[in-house]
Amino acid sequence: MALTLFVDHQFTSPFGMSAYVSLLEKGIPFVTERLDLGAQQHQQATYRKQSLTARVPTLIHESFTLSESSAICEYLEEIFAPPAYAALYPKDTKQRARARQVQAWLRSDLMPIRSERGTNSVFIRPINTPLTPAAIQAAEKLFRVAEQLLEGQSNYLFGSWCIADTDLAMMLNRLVINGDDVPDRLKAYANYQWQRPSVRKWVEQKRDA
Ligand SMILES: N[C@@H](CCC(=O)N[C@@H](CS)C(=O)NCC(=O)O)C(=O)O
Numbered sequence: 001m002a003l004t005l006f007v008d009h010q011f012t013s014p015f016g017m018s019a020y021v022s023l024l025e026k027g028i029p030f031v032t033e034r035l036d037l038g039a040q041q042h043q044q045a046t047y048r049k050q051s052l053t054a055r056v057p058t059l060i061h062e063s064f065t066l067s068e069s070s071a072i073c074e075y076l077e078e079i080f081a082p083p084a085y086a087a088l089y090p091k092d093t094k095q096r097a098r099a100r101q102v103q104a105w106l107r108s109d110l111m112p113i114r115s116e117r118g119t120n121s122v123f124i125r126p127i128n129t130p131l132t133p134a135a136i137q138a139a140e141k142l143f144r145v146a147e148q149l150l151e152g153q154s155n156y157l158f159g160s161w162c163i164a165d166t167d168l169a170m171m172l173n174r175l176v177i178n179g180d181d182v183p184d185r186l187k188a189y190a191n192y193q194w195q196r197p198s199v200r201k202w203v204e205q206k207r208d209a
Contacts, residue, residue, distance in 0.1 A: 003030035004060040006047065008037050011205035012119040014170045015069035015107070019057040021166050022073045022088050024198035026080045070103045073163050090158040099157065099164040102149065106167050112138040117174035124207050126178045139175060139182075146172065146186050155192050169193030 005023060007016035011034075023030045035041040035056055042054050050065040051058040058067040061079065066072055077088045089096045112135035121127045131139065146168060149157055156165050172190035175182050182190070193199060 002062055003028060004033055005030055006033045006035055006042075006051070006056050006058040006060075008056050009034035009041075010120075010124070010207050011202060012123045012207070013056050014119055014167070015055075016057040017170060017199075017202045018069045018103075018163060018167055019059060019072040020202050021196075021198045022076050022163055024201060025088060025161075025163075026076055026085045028076075028080055028085070070100070070107065073103070074100075088163045090160075090162055092158075095158045098149075099162050102157070102164040103167055105145075106171050110138045110142055110171060113142065113171065113174055117178055117180070119170075119174070122170075122173055122177050123203065123205075124209065128179065131180060139180065142171060142175075143183055143186060146189070147183070150185070150189060155189065161196065165193050166196070166199055169199075 003023065005016075005019055007013055007020060011017075020032070035047065037056070041047070042051070042056060047058070048054045050060065051067040052065075053067045055067055057069055057072060058065060059072045059075070061075075066075055073088050082091070089099050112132060116129070116131055116135045117127075149168075153159070156162070157168065169190045169192075172182060172186055173194060176187050176190050194203065
């Protein structure tokens, strides 16, 4: 198989999800390899060398290896380019830049949400510990940004699906799935994104409780 994607063994990495959904959307056959991060499998010498960063996800395409999920998405978009393959990013240059901005922002901000609503609580077992003031403040920022981005849009950021929709829904669902207060419009958007077949395939993976 020419393409292999390394993800965490519980399918809880939001970054792994982004790369996995991208591969499914492209419709290219690939193999998924799972690494038990708790058992430090990502620190094994071979994987460390392949990934450079010893993190998941890592894509192996023929003899090329690449980690960092948004780099993987962009690589897939260039190698398996539209219109022959489904698009992961908007066609319009400015919208594409905006989609990349959203991806970069979601990967570098909102830490209190990420730590208080970890992805185990999204994919394995919800939690009901109250959010700290710092997480509430981060949630307010998330809502403000998401509402501004979605202003005048219906189900997608840019008129039709792109990978930034999945990433944004992932962040919103850290709150929605755990029963935190989320504006109805954003809840509906996150729920809608979660119904996408490629996303369902990740969400419905078998996980140890
Ligand atoms: N910015 C990276 C983040 C990757 C990342 O943080 N992966 C986590 C799993 S969610 C990981 O590999 N953690 C193990 C470690 O860093 O040692 C990306 O987008 O791929």
